[in-house]
Amino acid sequence: MNDKTSSVLIIDDDELLIMLLEHKLGQRGLSVQSASDGQDGLLAAIESKPDLVVLDVMMPTMDGFEVLRRMKEHDDTREIPVIMLSAKRLEGDVVNGLNLGAADYLVKPFMPEELLLKIQRLLRDKWMPA
Amino acid sequence: MSVFSSLSTDALPSYVAATAWWASVVILGTGAMQNLLAMLQLGLAFNVLRRWRLVPNAVRAWRQLSDTSLPISLLVPAYNEDATVVANVRSMLALHYPRFEIIVINDGSNDATLQTLIENYDLRPTVRVYEEEVPHQPIKAVYGSPNFPNLIVVDKENGGKADALNAGINMSRLPMFCVVDADSILEADSLLRAVQPFSEDPDRVIAVGGTIRIANGSTVHGGRVVSVGLPNTLLPLFQIVEYLRAFLIARLAWSEFNALMLISGAFGIFKRNAVLAAGGYSHGTVGEDMEIILKLHRYMRERGEDYVIRFVPDPVCWTEAPERLGMLGSQRKRWQRGALESFFKHIRMLFNPRFGVVGLIGFPYVLLFDVIGPPIEVLGYFLIPVSWYFGFLSPEFFAAYLALTFAWGITISVGALLLEEMELKRIPKARHVVLLGFIAVLENFGYRQINNLWRVVGYWQFLRGSKEWGRMTRAGFQQARTRE
């Protein structure tokens, strides 16, 4: 692991969920930032270049799929791993998310512990490329 | 009646006096009937809203409603909308709904509507199997995008809104479709909420309308209303109260009886099969949104089908109201033409018991408020003062009549605001309620009258130019409509 604190950006319009994740990630010593709609989230991702993004799908102003697509188009954000976290659980949605380049797609209701482990693994991979 | 003085009538021939007397009776009677009906609706609406169950937030709406919601095609007719179409499609793609597709129909725009869509959404020509079940102008091309699997753009020859919607209906493959204006701003969970009547009574409900609100003065960002505010000019403010009145009172009340006569063109959900069976939208109509509802009523009633057309008071859609007098005027004239056109096209339902509540309540209501109401009221503006001046009407009665008319109008305007404030509480700040309270009083002095004048002009246009409608198609789409 790196000395630098890893930063995670959570883009979700559910205030409670953001609070829960901020709390849990904070405990693991990660620095957490959040945005409550798609456009703000995309801007935050471009500006602060977090080490990882947790991304909801159904959000105001821009849906998660489009945020993801634009992140992948943008040079500064292309490499940032994205975990989708969405109540959209139809096969087509999951496939769409992964096709667009999401590192993972978790369906709500999700297990926070699972998300944490996936985040940690992705961050580790980032610092120590295989 | 002692109220009509007979002082100076000797000076005039008796038939003039008799005519004036009868005219006054008709004018006063129509006014009284309109007011009584509006009061009745206010009561009904209050009763409905008291029982109405609001789903508190989007997260809950998803959890409680998404499992039972049927797939929907969003039909978005676009005519010269290149400035806004991309942002609006983006916000539609972000709607909270389990399964939906968006079909944008470019109705032969002469601007870059199609080009901006192609560029922004990485569209490519594709083939979509469809059947022309309802007629429309030829389709030039269909576009799809690998990145947006639920977005389809249809490019067709210009044919007007009804024509574009017919093309959209043919293209859609889902059991329901939702008609949305390209400049409508939808709430993220609007579909989820508005589709509820279909989930509750899937076999009978064939159409649902929702509340349209005015976005002027609110902050709109990225195709979404971020914070609700009030405009600082008078004209849109009047329209805010007017919309409250139209949607909260009239629509809600008649929806209880299944006698809803109009679902606003800015937002409505329909069962695809029902609309196809009724023959789709009619070409060359100014008021295709009212016409389709009358058509559905007629089709269902003629076949003795058990069906329901519902209205939900939940806010679903925002629209920009005209800020200038001229634009508002032409909008209202158009609405008036549309109402008359639909009315006369389906006039055989009027007072016809075969058509049940539609023939006996819905249609007479349109007759009273849209057909004979406006000209009679405008006639009253001139005749009542004149008959007072000539002494047919005693001054005391004239004064009392004026007081009653205004008082009644104020009751109904303020009543709508009361309903909103008691049951829905969607106006964010107390001082906004105060301001709207003033506006509700004020709209009865001037705004109401000028509206009626426009309607009479619309009437005139309707009577004169019924042949000109064919050429109306290029006028672009009308905005959200509201009627009393």
Next chain:
Amino acid sequence: MTLLATIWWISVTLVTVPLVTLAGLIVRRHYQGRVERRLQERKKALMLLAMIYLEAPVDDRRIKEICGNFDLNVLHKVAAGLVEGRRRKPQLRRDLRLLRDIVQDLLGSVRGGTRERLVDLLRTTAAREICLADLRHRRVETRINAIETLALVPDPEIIEALRRMLDDREPDVRLAAARNLVSLGPNLTVDDLVGKLDIGATIRSRMLREIFRIFASYNTGELIRLLENDPPDLVTALSIYALGTAQDYSAVAVITRHARSASIDVRAEAMRAFAAIGHPDAEPAVLQGLRDDAWEVRTEAAICAGRIPLPRAVHLLRERLDDIEWWPRFRAAEALRTIGGEGRTALETARMGVGRSASIADMILAEESAAA
């Protein structure tokens, strides 16, 4: 003059009453605005409390760490009140309702250990008693909300209380009770469902499909027996749908019998169920469905033939390409494409011909090559 006086009085009343009421509402709103702000503050405290609770054991240092500059006194008071639970003060009741709403909203998004902890939080506070009392509340949404919460912390007494809600006079409440009871395990019999919900008369909601689906996930036997006794059409359709989702192969026989029902809905539902079960035993019924009088049934049968898939249906599907209705035509073409082999050959041949079948075959093949 009395008429005039009456008119004047009516006018004055007409203006005064609504305006005074509105003024009253505005005053109330102003006052409530402050209450609302306090409530938001409170809600935040409770949210933090819930978060902390997720990380047992709780100590002051930890609270300070998480809450930062939040007023710790408020938090302590809230926490003490919640745990004691005995003091039935209105404020406590309000806090518990708030806490319940928070937990419920969170439960919609999480599962696993975090979920268990949250449910614990509901159980250890007095929320249970409040919700039991709420079952008799006059507002429908309050009763439904109470049902939803109680279903998260089930025990025999709660199950009994929920069962009583099946007799509520509000259909939505009965539906909510039934859905939760069914989700909680085998608490209801088919008779309960059919009898208490008054299916078809007062309740036609799509929620019924959910309820039957969940029921079928652990008890297909009872539904099959129900179908053997020819229940009303809507109940038949629901049961067939549910058996389809459960993919119970043993239901194919009884569904086949209902595939000859007089009701179009039932016949169409039977075709959908065959498609879901995907068992070739359904073949004769599906072949018969392809020649049904109702286009809805022909459409579903075509989908079904493609999905199982039934290569022996190719001949009938080929016939359907000429169907006078669009949907059976379209679905038959799709099915032929999916079946492949002979089906594809049939499409290619049809494409060379003329009329409806040529046109649909051509379009479906063109659509495919455009998608590729």
